Amino acid sequence: MNGIYDLTLVITSYCVAAFASYAALDLGGRIAFFDGARERIWLIAGAFAMGTGIWAMHFVGMKAFSLPVKITYDLTLTALSWLAAIGVSLLALYIISRSKLTAAGIVGGALVMGAGICLMHYSGMWAMRMSPGISYDPLLIAASAGIAVLASAAALFICFSVRQLPDGRVVPAKIVAALVMGAAICGMHYTGMAAANFAAGAICAPSNLLGGNWMGLPVALITIGLLGAILLLSLMDVRALTHRRRTEKLRAESERVRRLAYYDSVTELPNRSLFNETLLRQLINSNGKTPPPFGVVYGEIRGYRMLVEKLGQDRVNLIMRALASQLAPALREGDVLARLSHDGFIFLLRERADRAIEAALAQVAALLNAPVHYDNQSLPLTWGMGASRYPESGNSTQALVRAAMKLQREVGAEARPAPQKTVSALGAA
Numbered sequence: 001m002n003g004i005y006d007l008t009l010v011i012t013s014y015c016v017a018a019f020a021s022y023a024a025l026d027l028g029g030r031i032a033f034f035d036g037a038r039e040r041i042w043l044i045a046g047a048f049a050m051g052t053g054i055w056a057m058h059f060v061g062m063k064a065f066s067l068p069v070k071i072t073y074d075l076t077l078t079a080l081s082w083l084a085a086i087g088v089s090l091l092a093l094y095i096i097s098r099s100k101l102t103a104a105g106i107v108g109g110a111l112v113m114g115a116g117i118c119l120m121h122y123s124g125m126w127a128m129r130m131s132p133g134i135s136y137d138p139l140l141i142a143a144s145a146g147i148a149v150l151a152s153a154a155a156l157f158i159c160f161s162v163r164q165l166p167d168g169r170v171v172p173a174k175i176v177a178a179l180v181m182g183a184a185i186c187g188m189h190y191t192g193m194a195a196a197n198f199a200a201g202a203i204c205a206p207s208n209l210l211g212g213n214w215m216g217l218p219v220a221l222i223t224i225g226l227l228g229a230i231l232l233l234s235l236m237d238v239r240a241l242t243h244r245r246r247t248e249k250l251r252a253e254s255e256r257v258r259r260l261a262y263y264d265s266v267t268e269l270p271n272r273s274l275f276n277e278t279l280l281r282q283l284i285n286s287n288g289k290t291p292p293p294f295g296v297v298y299g300e301i302r303g304y305r306m307l308v309e310k311l312g313q314d315r316v317n318l319i320m321r322a323l324a325s326q327l328a329p330a331l332r333e334g335d336v337l338a339r340l341s342h343d344g345f346i347f348l349l350r351e352r353a354d355r356a357i358e359a360a361l362a363q364v365a366a367l368l369n370a371p372v373h374y375d376n377q378s379l380p381l382t383w384g385m386g387a388s389r390y391p392e393s394g395n396s397t398q399a400l401v402r403a404a405m406k407l408q409r410e411v412g413a414e415a416r417p418a419p420q421k422t423v424s425a426l427g428a429a
Contacts, residue, residue, distance in 0.1 A: 003198070009064030012220045013057050013189070018182030020053025021155070023227045024089065025174045025181075028096035028159045030238045038241075039097075042234060046093045049230035051086030054117070054185065056223035058085075058124050061189050063219075067198060072208035077127035081120045088116035092152070096159035106156050113156075114149030117185075121148075121192050129205035130198065140195030144188050151184030264339040266317045267324040275338035279348055279397045283390075295357040295389050297347040297364050298404040302382040304343035322374035323381075330364050346404070361387055 027046040034042055058081070062071070095101065095109045121144070125134060158177040165173050262274035270278070283291055301307070308316050320339075327337055327345065332355065336348040349360040368385065371378040388394070388403035 003065045003067045006064045006066065009060055013061040013064060014182055014186050016053060016060055016220050016223055017057040017185040018178045019224055019227055020050055020057060021181035021185065022174055022178035023053060023231055024050050024092060024096070024155070025159050025162055025177055026231055027234055028093050030234050031093060031097035033238050033241060038237075042237070043090060043093055043097070045230060046234070047086050047090035049227050050089035050093065051082070053223050053227050054089065055082045055085040055120060055124075056219050057185060058121060058189055060220050061186070061193070062124065065193060069203050071128060072204045073124075073127040073210040074129050074205065074207070075209045077123055077129070078210055081124040081127065084116050084120040084123060088113050088120065091116070092155065092159075095156055101156065101160040106153055109156050110149050110153035113152035114145060117148040117152065117188060118145050118192075121189060125192070125196060127208075127210075129208060130202045131205065132199040132202050134202075135197045135199070137195045137197065140191060144192040144195060147184065147188040147191055151181065151188060154184060155181050266320050267339050268321075269324050269345075270336060270338040272338065272340045275336060275340065275346060275348065276397050276401075278336050279400065282348065282350075283395065283397070291390065293351045293357060293390055295347075295349045295351075295361060295387055296393075296400045296404045297349060297361060297385065297387045298340075298401070299345050299347075299364075299368050299383050299385045301343040302384055319372055319374050319379060323372045326370070326372060327364075327367050330360065330367055332360075335360075346401070357389060 023046070027042070027050065031039060031042050031046060059078075065071075091109065092113055095105060098105075128134070158181065162170060162173045162177055259268075262271060262277075263269065264271050279296070282294060304316075307319075311319075323345075324337070324339070330347065330349075331337055332350070332352060334350045338346050338348075340346050347364055349357060349364070351357050351360075365385065368381075368383045371380045386404045386406065388400045390400060393403040394400050
């Protein structure tokens with residue numbers, strides 16, 4: 001029993017195959033942008049759309065083939081062929097979305113994909129459940145399987161190669177590749193059809209549930225619409241993700257620049273600029289009222305240069321980080337500890353209901369007087385210290401900082417022979 005082909009549906013089947021191939025190329029490249037749950041979602045969605053496209057091409061091609069009898073299909077076997085197409089598409093999208101594609105990956109992927117395509121095609125043929133059954137030409141079956149494997153290998157290689165092209169050449173290359181891949185898919189299908197021999201008087205099983213004109217152009221149009229929707233949604237998602245990543249990158253760069261401008265690179269404490277800004281806000285952010293009292297404490301490490309010469313800069317940096325952590329207990333909400341220079345640290349201590357400025361100054365003095373613990377070692381430091389108070393010492397950032405640093409020099413000169421007295425002098429100041 002011989003059949004004839006409807007040229008319009010043959011061309012339509014090729015268009016569906018080419019569009020499904022383009023969707024695979026496009027989705028495969030876009031999925032590489034995603035990671036985690038988002039990547040899995042788009043792999044599944046892409047496999048569903050692409051697999052449906054390949055499956056639709058098969059059934060449009062089957063609809064293009066007319067026999068002298070009514071052709072119908074078994075629902076279960078048709079669903080199996082659809083699932084096989086989705087499985088093949090999932091594997092293809094997973095492989096082409098990877099960052100690297102080896103020769104072994106191409107060969108292995110092509111063999112599995114080729115087997116899946118053959119399963120999709122021949123389970124679709126089997127779904128006709130004809131009696132007497134369809135017989136096949138072994139050579140043409142082998143040829144169709146070979147075409148499926150070679151087409152799969154070419155598809156994997158093309159999909160990966162297109163991603164390496166400059167942006168201006170990607171879309172034209174995808175179109176050409178999709179046309180070639182569509183031709184290969186159709187070649188496999190129509191070779192498989194040529195392998196089939198239908199016995200005279202053969203009929204499809206009466207219990208088949210699928211059939212009718214809806215399996216031709218309507219299936220093709222619905223499938224193309226589905227593929228188009230998936231491509232549009234993936235494009236929108238990629239653009240949103242790209243925008244978010246660009247925003248996050250700009251935010252991270254802005255934060256990096258901000259940290260360079262406002263934080264000490266060794267201790268990660270605020271530097272002079274940020275301390276002055278914070279102190280200025282403390283003076284002006286009181287809604288026109290006089291700010292509550294606060295204190296500024298400045299401490300300078302005596303013999304810092306000698307310490308660097310003796311221990312080395314790396315070891316001193318380790319000591320400075322340990323010192324910053326050791327001074328943190330003096331801070332309450334709203335307080336600030338900053339590193340003004342290599343050897344200078346400064347505190348802004350706000351008055352609290354449960355803590356007077358004098359008590360805060362005494363706590364700072366005790367912390368500075370304690371040895372610095374680092375790397376299972378202890379190192380006593382000699383400090384010169386000074387303090388200023390608002391509003392007694394001034395009402396500007398420069399006045400308050402200079403007052404603390406001036407007092408530091410005076411106390412340091414008095415206490416240089418005895419470091420412990422240097423610390424206690426602040427409490428008496």
